[in-house]
Amino acid sequence: MTASAGNDVVAKVAAALRNNGDRMTASRRAVIEVLVHEPGHISAEQVAAAAAHVHRSSVYRALETLTELGFVQHVHLGHGSTAYHLINHTGPHLHAQCRSCGTIYDLPGPLLDAVARRLDRDLGFRLEAHHVALSGTCSACTTTT
Amino acid sequence: MTASAGNDVVAKVAAALRNNGDRMTASRRAVIEVLVHEPGHISAEQVAAAAAHVHRSSVYRALETLTELGFVQHVHLGHGSTAYHLINHTGPHLHAQCRSCGTIYDLPGPLLDAVARRLDRDLGFRLEAHHVALSGTCSACTTTT
DNA sequence: ATGAGTGCAAAGTGTTTGCAACTAT
DNA sequence: ATAGTTGCAAACACTTTGCACTCAT
DSSP states (O other): OOHHHHHHHHHHHHHHHHHTTOOOOHHHHHHHHHHHHOOSOEEHHHHHHHSTTSOHHHHHHHHHHHHHTTSEEEEEOTTSOEEEEETTSSOSEEEEEETTTOOEEEEEGGGGHHHHHHHHHHHOOEEOGGGBOEEEEOHHHHHHO | OOHHHHHHHHHHHHHHHHHTTOOOOHHHHHHHHHHHHOOSOEEHHHHHHHSTTSOHHHHHHHHHHHHHTTSEEEEEOTTSOEEEEETTSSOSEEEEEETTTOOEEEEEGGGGHHHHHHHHHHHOOEEOGGGBOEEEEOHHHHHHO
């Protein structure tokens, strides 16, 4: 969360990039810094807005690169959009999105472990539970409606 | 599956529509017939292709109407698209999509009941497990890769 | 120096909308 | 007759791509 934490991640990514023959650039640094300072899940558009001078397409390309390097994870949300976050920013976890207000909730990482075991055993299907947000209605919206 | 089954659904929908002050039209009938004859889950584009003379936008509007009436259900897939199917065409069930080949698998409806209870108890979050397809890798793709 | 990365503009999906013409009731 | 529906075209949100130029190495 502090400036040094951001620098730390930037340094790690820089090392990983060079390891790959890739380069640490201002755009990539800016995207990393947005993600470091953003506590939650954030859309590509929000990243682009926060890293004002980085072009949208470069944001997408940076997010892709960071994903390949294993620093960033994305979650598909119900309505066709995607949320990004640094891996281990809040530890491994799953996601649920309220269908009504759009809020994303973090869920305990092992929540679907039993289901994953069952799918693997019964169908040979390897569940990647973190990759899509579960859908439903949060308590605030249930009460309001 | 037979012609009479299709007619049956059309008649039920027609009744529901008129109940609402809405109308049974050729477009809606065509969309229903595509869904009746389609065993699995189908995208709006596929519906439009199968109902050749119905405009895309009318397909979307028909699917929306049929959803509101409770005859159709949609599932959000990982990569921003949506699949539709008649409700009770194969009974209540959940969905999982292979991240690699895109195939959609039907899962037993109660698979996430325990998880749903836990989310409700712990967070007051009402899970609608059928509304988003779980993501992972199917056995065929696991073996191939 | 040289190839990876960027900005830009343009295209590509999947979906929605405003409006005049049409049609089921 | 008259509202609900349609087709069309255009706009929309999100993302990807081709290309010439730039910059990290």
